[in-house]
């Protein structure tokens with residue numbers, strides 16, 4: 001993506017702010033008049049550039065914990081530090097401008113266009129018109145919306161599109177820290193899945209520190225570098241990586257919350273790139289069938305895969321398709337397509353939805369880099385083999 005040069009004196013439009021470490025130190029929140037604390041001595045550190053997911057049942061204090069970070073709620077005691085600096089020392093309005101904030105209903109201004117919504121904080125910071133325009137174009141592209149969305153109003157968008165604009169707005173000034181409060185909670189499962197994948201893609205491209213609140217453990221496991229499981233009463237039940245949560249829950253509460261279907265959850269942890277890919281025979285429309293058959297000898301996949309001139313998958317061929325003298329791509333079967341960064345659970349269901357139980361794994365440009373078989377995924381699910389029995393003595 002090319003970004004027009006920033007006017008002299010302006011910072012470049014592209015992301016440059018380094019992610020910030022976030023630290024809670026013995027943070028307590030007691031609402032006035034409440035019998036018990038809502039957050040009870042929360043201490044944890046989120047390394048710069050990681051996603052912290054706060055997860056737990058309704059009312060356990062997730063939103064309270066998150067809103068103390070940008071001082072929308074003040075802690076009763078304890079400290080919160082961003083990049084080593086206590087938030088209590090910062091002026092709240094200034095602090096909030098540096099922290100991206102995305103909420104479930106996006107909070108977009110309905111009477112302003114998408115572009116105007118995205119420009120909210122840049123305007124407060126007196127960015128030049130050119131710089132705001134360049135950044136808006138860049139952000140729309142980043143969140144997967146084309147430039148024509150700039151002039152639309154929020155009511156003219158789908159829920160998923162609105163949520164993308166909400167994310168673009170939060171990213172506008174390239175914040176070192178983002179707070180996301182159930183951002184995908186009101187979105188249908190398919191779109192939610194896509195938005196989650198896009199968030200992970202954005203995070204790989206430009207890592208920033210993110211605090212993400214959800215009550216959905218699957219979302220927590222998918223998105224979190226670390227997950228803080230909260231229990232009612234504002235106690236931290238466990239703060240761990242998703243793998244640790246699944247494999248070594250701290251107590252019964254966490255175990256129950258994480259759920260029984262552990263094997264399936266393991267699938268949610270792995271990525272396509274973690275599994276060995278198989279090598280297919282790649283062929284083109286109009287290749288001679290005899291030549292294609294010869295290629296199959298060396299391939300690890302029993303079906304030839306037709307690709308277009310850019311190496312993108314078009315169709316699988318079977319023996320019947322090769323009866324003709326030359327390859328006819330239109331005659332083949334549809335190809336399940338997954339990317340190396342897809343979580344295995346999603347990849348597996350994509351494969352299962354297709355007649356040919358192999359998925360073409362593609363790179364960012366959509367070109368085939370290998371094939372994932374449903375067998376390889378199933379092997380990943382299988383329990384570790386028991387240690388071999390010693391040979392009985394002769």
Ligand SMILES: Nc1ncnc2c1ncn2[C@@H]1O[C@H](COP(=O)(O)OP(=O)(O)OP(=O)(O)O)[C@@H](O)[C@H]1O
Pocket residue numbers: 031032034038056057058059060061062063064065215
């Ligand atoms: N301003 C307030 N005054 C008094 N009590 C509050 C206030 N805000 C939240 N609470 C209480 O604090 C507790 C935690 O609320 P919070 O919204 O942080 O939980 P949550 O885990 O985010 O819940 P949910 O998943 O339902 O959004 C709740 O019992 C709530 O009623």
